[in-house]
Amino acid sequence: MEEELHHRDHTGVQDFVLLEDFTNPDAFMENLKKRFHEDLIYTYIGSVLVSVNPYHELDIYNEKFIDSYRNVNFYELPPHVFAIADASYRSMRGENRDQCILISGESGAGKTEASKKILQYIAATSTHSKNVEVIRDRLLQSNPLLEAFGNAKTNRNDNSSRFGKYMDIQFDYKGAPIGGHIINYLLEKSRVVHQAEGERNFHIFYQLLEGATPVVLSQLKLENSSEKYYYLNQGHSNSLTSIDDRANWRAVQHALDVCNFSNQEQKDLFAIVAAVLHLGNVTFSGEDGGPATITNVEPVVVISQLLGCEEETLLLALQHRTIEAKGDRVMSPLTLDQALYARDALAKGVYDRLFTWIVTKVNDSLNSRKKQKHSLMGLLDIYGFEIFQVNCFEQFSINYCNEKLQQLFIELTLKSEQEEYQREGIEWEPVQYFNNKIICDLIEGKPSGIIAVLDEECLRPGDATDETFLEKLTTTIGKHPHFVSHATTDNTTRKTIGRDEFRMKHYAGDVTYNIKGFLDKNNDLLFRDLKEAMSKTKNIITSQCFPVKELDSKKRPDTAGTQFKASLTRLMEILVSKEPSYVRCIKPNDFKRAGQFDERIVMHQIKYLGLMENLRVRRAGFAYRRPYEVFFKRYKSLCPLTWPCYQGLPKEGVKEIVTHLHYKPEDFKMGKTKLFIRFPRVLFATEDAFQLRKHELAAAIQAKFKCYRQRKIYLKMRGSAIIVQCYWRRYAAIKLRERRKKAVEVIRRFIKGFMHRNEPEFAENRGFIKYTKMNFLMRLCKEAPKSVLDKSWIPAPRLLEETSALLRKLCTRNLVLKYVKNIKPSQKIQVMNILGLNFKENSDNYLIMKEVIPA
Numbered sequence: 001m002e003e004e005l006h007h008r009d010h011t012g013v014q015d016f017v018l019l020e021d022f023t024n025p026d027a028f029m030e031n032l033k034k035r036f037h038e039d040l041i042y043t044y045i046g047s048v049l050v051s052v053n054p055y056h057e058l059d060i061y062n063e064k065f066i067d068s069y070r071n072v073n074f075y076e077l078p079p080h081v082f083a084i085a086d087a088s089y090r091s092m093r094g095e096n097r098d099q100c101i102l103i104s105g106e107s108g109a110g111k112t113e114a115s116k117k118i119l120q121y122i123a124a125t126s127t128h129s130k131n132v133e134v135i136r137d138r139l140l141q142s143n144p145l146l147e148a149f150g151n152a153k154t155n156r157n158d159n160s161s162r163f164g165k166y167m168d169i170q171f172d173y174k175g176a177p178i179g180g181h182i183i184n185y186l187l188e189k190s191r192v193v194h195q196a197e198g199e200r201n202f203h204i205f206y207q208l209l210e211g212a213t214p215v216v217l218s219q220l221k222l223e224n225s226s227e228k229y230y231y232l233n234q235g236h237s238n239s240l241t242s243i244d245d246r247a248n249w250r251a252v253q254h255a256l257d258v259c260n261f262s263n264q265e266q267k268d269l270f271a272i273v274a275a276v277l278h279l280g281n282v283t284f285s286g287e288d289g290g291p292a293t294i295t296n297v298e299p300v301v302v303i304s305q306l307l308g309c310e311e312e313t314l315l316l317a318l319q320h321r322t323i324e325a326k327g328d329r330v331m332s333p334l335t336l337d338q339a340l341y342a343r344d345a346l347a348k349g350v351y352d353r354l355f356t357w358i359v360t361k362v363n364d365s366l367n368s369r370k371k372q373k374h375s376l377m378g379l380l381d382i383y384g385f386e387i388f389q390v391n392c393f394e395q396f397s398i399n400y401c402n403e404k405l406q407q408l409f410i411e412l413t414l415k416s417e418q419e420e421y422q423r424e425g426i427e428w429e430p431v432q433y434f435n436n437k438i439i440c441d442l443i444e445g446k447p448s449g450i451i452a453v454l455d456e457e458c459l460r461p462g463d464a465t466d467e468t469f470l471e472k473l474t475t476t477i478g479k480h481p482h483f484v485s486h487a488t489t490d491n492t493t494r495k496t497i498g499r500d501e502f503r504m505k506h507y508a509g510d511v512t513y514n515i516k517g518f519l520d521k522n523n524d525l526l527f528r529d530l531k532e533a534m535s536k537t538k539n540i541i542t543s544q545c546f547p548v549k550e551l552d553s554k555k556r557p558d559t560a561g562t563q564f565k566a567s568l569t570r571l572m573e574i575l576v577s578k579e580p581s582y583v584r585c586i587k588p589n590d591f592k593r594a595g596q597f598d599e600r601i602v603m604h605q606i607k608y609l610g611l612m613e614n615l616r617v618r619r620a621g622f623a624y625r626r627p628y629e630v631f632f633k634r635y636k637s638l639c640p641l642t643w644p645c646y647q648g649l650p651k652e653g654v655k656e657i658v659t660h661l662h663y664k665p666e667d668f669k670m671g672k673t674k675l676f677i678r679f680p681r682v683l684f685a686t687e688d689a690f691q692l693r694k695h696e697l698a699a700a701i702q703a704k705f706k707c708y709r710q711r712k713i714y715l716k717m718r719g720s721a722i723i724v725q726c727y728w729r730r731y732a733a734i735k736l737r738e739r740r741k742k743a744v745e746v747i748r749r750f751i752k753g754f755m756h757r758n759e760p761e762f763a764e765n766r767g768f769i770k771y772t773k774m775n776f777l778m779r780l781c782k783e784a785p786k787s788v789l790d791k792s793w794i795p796a797p798r799l800l801e802e803t804s805a806l807l808r809k810l811c812t813r814n815l816v817l818k819y820v821k822n823i824k825p826s827q828k829i830q831v832m833n834i835l836g837l838n839f840k841e842n843s844d845n846y847l848i849m850k851e852v853i854p855a
């Protein structure tokens with residue numbers, strides 16, 4: 001990360017802890033903005049990753065990036081979601097600690113994308129085998145499947161997850177994924193029956209209508225037009241969408257196969273999806289307060305065929321309700337409102353349970369049969385804090401969840417800070433922070449928490465309404481500092497809050513909730529008659545979703561609020577047992593536009609993601625901390641005692657450096673393994689000094705290099721010259737050798753010619769030495785150099801000397817060497833030259849020896 005410190009004016013700092021003005025939200029945002037405009041979407045707050053949705057594809061998720069982040073120290077490379085994934089994965093393997101990565105942010109901020117990138121990284125990094133690949137595929141394919149059933153187009157996000165998701169990935173001791181488990185939270189089931197203007201129902205409905213073959217559609221009695229279905233045509237957004245439902249349908253089919261859904265299960269699944277669509281088209285008529293009657297029975301007939309239940313039972317259950325009073329069961333007709341409520345409740349109930357069934361089924365397919373599960377990595381992709389114009393029960397639940405996560409976050413971050421200082425043996429004053437436990441208690445406390453009061457209203461006999469619930473809230477918690485209602489507040493605030501509203505002062509800001517629907521949604525009532533009808537269907541999935549034992553149970557099912565509270569408690573238990581990492585996602589604008597950074601919207605998210613608080617906690621001690629080795633490696637050139645070579649330990653080296661740089665005692669602390677620097681300016685000054693030093697070093701290195709290069713060139717030239725010389729000598733030698741060889745040859749021929757002379761003539765001419773040919777030969781063999789005979793090399797001078805000495809012995813003055821006449825003239829000259837004899841050619845072409853050099 002230090003690599004980029006000197007670019008900080010241009011691209012901002014890569015870690016917010018290095019912001020000098022760390023308490024100023026504007027400075028925070030300015031840094032985020034600078035980086036966003038450079039396509040640097042990731043920034044750290046210590047080990048927390050802040051990610052801004054770029055709304056366009058960035059080439060930073062390819063294989064090359066995966067490789068570069070693999071097994072690299074967390075701060076070594078620029079911030080990236082892969083760095084978080086890698087650190088988490090390595091910590092899990094190395095320290096054998098279960099991990100979890102918590103991804104939060106508002107809708108459209110990029111949570112799901114971040115979790116997919118983490119999965120992509122884990123899948124690419126972990127070891128491979130056939131079994132692992134099956135699990136890896138299922139883990140990856142669970143995404144499109146759950147997205148089809150749990151995601152929808154909203155005005156904020158074309159692919160918005162309408163449920164919270166926690167996924168545990170199980171690894172074996174080698175670090176290979178061998179299984180997984182998904183927990184789903186609070187599906188926004190109200191979307192099944194109603195969508196806001198411009199929004200859509202869950203993707204799967206449109207995918208089925210668009211993608212299924214005409215045969216399948218006719219089996220499901222569906223038409224290829226979402227406009228025909230009441231549950232799909234309320235948002236009027238079908239024609240506006242750019243989503244490719246057909247392609248996504250194919251992806252879902254593939255995912256179902258990969259996740260081991262049998263053909264029959266797939267048939268049953270889509271029969272239920274179709275049944276929900278038909279259910280929406282069931283209409284009723286009825287006078288005010290009078291019994292409601294179904295005006296079109298065809299959809300009911302189709303539903304009973306699709307789900308395999310009795311038509312009559314279903315018709316009855318949609319129009320009546322059985323009331324048990326003092327042991328008697330009475331059928332009471334439903335009013336129009338009640339019938340519409342029952343129809344929608346059935347649609348929501350069926351879809352919600354179907355979704356949970358799918359998650360269970362996916363979990364079955366991810367279930368690790370092997371018992372060698374070694375460690376876990378959890379991924380939490382959960383809705384962020386939500387504030388709308390009208391906030392209802394769903395927003396209340398979501399914001400409650402965020403309060404819990406914030407509490408956990410503060411606790412764990414503070415705890416880990418504290419632990420680090422303790423580990424390093426450094427004294428630290430714990431920071432004062434806002435503990436939102438008070439808000440969590442206000443919501444979940446017993447007996448006077450909001451959920452408890454709501455439950456009480458839902459369960460008490462008599463006419464409980466949303467209004468009575470608000471009254472009760474006002475009397476029980478009206479004085480709480482984080483609760484405001486119309487009745488309890490002062491005149492000024494009263495103008496901003498309706499009589500049917502209450503306001504909560506969340507850690508992230510004030511949110512006003514409208515109480516309409518709180519009781520209904522908390523009760524989550526599905527009339528018993530409808531449950532009974534569903535439990536008797538032949539459709540296996542439906543009957544599994546509505547088990548008979550639920551009907552037999554005398555215990556009233558928990559309310560939605562209590563169920564959610566329990567599931568959050570379980571989630572907190574899971575998270576607290578693991579080492580957490582955080583990804584905080586931010587949406588830069590409301591229009592899904594690339595390159596647009598809306599400061600107002602971003603500031604709002606900085607606030608409710610608690611980022612300033614997070615930074616404050618992180619900066620409460622020291623802004624910067626690094627292992628001695630890392631700091632020493634980078635800055636050792638700043639101290640003459642450590643540069644270029646230092647024999648001591650890195651910690652001692654760092655001590656030399658900080659002393660040489662005149663760090664004041666309050667600027668830093670030396671831990672057991674790390675150097676802690678309190679203020680960013682100290683680090684920046686060190687980094688700037690390093691940048692300057694780098695230039696000096698660069699000049700020295702340049703000079704050295706130039707010298708080295710020139711010397712290399714010189715040595716090369718010298719070497720070449722030597723080689724050329726050698727070659728030349730060798731060449732000359734070769735030439736010489738050739739010449740000698742030639743001479744030897746000529747002499748041989750000369751001798752050969754000599755040998756062919758007639759013996760008498762030879763003797764006569766020689767005058768005083770009578771040699772026979774044989775004698776001569778023997779003499780020659782004895783006296784002539786061996787090389788003359790076997791052509792082996794002897795130095796030319798010796799050859800010449802010996803040969804000419806020999807010949808001189810043999811020759812007399814004016815000896816006519818007529819027997820060499822067959823030799824070419826040039827050779828004759830050569831021979832004579834070699835022999836050092838003066839000669840001239842006579843007219844007969846005989847060689848006349850002018851004189852013979854005395855022997």
Ligand SMILES: Nc1ncnc2c1ncn2[C@@H]1O[C@H](COP(=O)(O)OP(=O)(O)OP(=O)(O)O)[C@@H](O)[C@H]1O
Nearest residue numbers: 053055056057107108109110111112113157160161
């Ligand atoms: N890192 C990224 N690179 C490119 N585009 C991104 C990135 N993150 C998010 N996006 C874009 O933003 C859209 C919304 O992101 P995503 O679905 O992850 O948001 P979310 O926070 O999960 O929202 P919700 O809570 O509604 O599900 C994506 O469909 C994608 O187009």
